[in-house]
Amino acid sequence: MTAGLSLQTVSYAFGAKQALRDVSFAVEPGTFCALLGPNGAGKSTLFGLLTRLFTTGQGSITVAGHDLARQPRAALARIGVVFQQPTLDLDLTVRRNLLYFAALHGLAGREAETRSMAALDRLGMAERAGELARNLNGGHRRRMEIARALIHRPAVLLLDEPTVGLDAAARFAITDHVHGLAASGLSVLWATHLTDEVRPADQLVILHRGRVLANGTAADISAGKPLSDVFLAKTGTPA
Numbered sequence: 001m002t003a004g005l006s007l008q009t010v011s012y013a014f015g016a017k018q019a020l021r022d023v024s025f026a027v028e029p030g031t032f033c034a035l036l037g038p039n040g041a042g043k044s045t046l047f048g049l050l051t052r053l054f055t056t057g058q059g060s061i062t063v064a065g066h067d068l069a070r071q072p073r074a075a076l077a078r079i080g081v082v083f084q085q086p087t088l089d090l091d092l093t094v095r096r097n098l099l100y101f102a103a104l105h106g107l108a109g110r111e112a113e114t115r116s117m118a119a120l121d122r123l124g125m126a127e128r129a130g131e132l133a134r135n136l137n138g139g140h141r142r143r144m145e146i147a148r149a150l151i152h153r154p155a156v157l158l159l160d161e162p163t164v165g166l167d168a169a170a171r172f173a174i175t176d177h178v179h180g181l182a183a184s185g186l187s188v189l190w191a192t193h194l195t196d197e198v199r200p201a202d203q204l205v206i207l208h209r210g211r212v213l214a215n216g217t218a219a220d221i222s223a224g225k226p227l228s229d230v231f232l233a234k235t236g237t238p239a
């Protein structure tokens with residue numbers, strides 16, 4: 001069992017539509033894992049299961065050693081999530097947004113303040129703490145959401161296509177920051193359909209039609225070829 005994230009033979013169906021089939025992989029602490037799949041591959045369904053938006057009786061998921069079905073509170077307490085759709089209060093300052101989230105985790109006073117500022121600092125956002133969220137550009141709003149997801153000190157960070165809608169510079173900055181978070185010990189699961197967000201040393205899980213087609217380091221899977229070519233060959237779909 002890993003201290004990070006582990007899935008064993010996880011399946012899920014929406015009625016007759018099988019969205020995930022026997023999905024198994026683990027993300028160790030200190031690892032950036034890119035979950036690469038075309039639209040409809042099952043990435044959002046997987047995130048729904050990891051956050052208990054849905055539950056399944058097929059297979060098991062553990063987070064930092066806690067079984068998600070049997071110890072959901074303990075498991076969810078170790079997960080930080082950045083959803084595809086932004087969920088910020090634009091009329092509050094950056095700092096207030098984080099403090100509200102800290103309160104949801106039972107943190108208040110100086111502890112909440114210290115953790116919020118530390119999380120902002122990790123994302124290079126400390127000097128923006130007093131600004132209204134509305135006045136930030138898309139990249140900085142995303143960074144703020146990532147900072148917010150770190151306040152309760154999760155072991156596992158989930159990000160569902162976090163760079164959608166951002167320009168190239170903001171995409172690069174965020175990808176870089178999150179690689180840094182993985183290097184500092186987090187297990188990061190980063191869902192994307194963009195091969196250029198994956199680095200050779202990253203763990204790569206290719207998901208297609210609900211199945212894991214490959215799981216290894218990106219360098220091993222691409223074997224010297226462009227990852228987009230490998231992806232096309234494996235899935236029949238351009239990345």
Ligand SMILES: Nc1ncnc2c1ncn2[C@@H]1O[C@H](COP(=O)(O)OP(=O)(O)OP(=O)(O)O)[C@@H](O)[C@H]1O
Nearest residue numbers: 014017018019037038039040041042043044045046
């Ligand atoms: N509520 C639902 N009811 C029925 N089928 C669904 C539902 N949600 C998703 N699906 C189907 O399950 C499969 C996996 O969808 P999912 O949204 O998880 O893929 P995805 O990889 O996240 O794609 P995207 O990048 O478009 O969000 C798809 O075939 C999709 O049509």
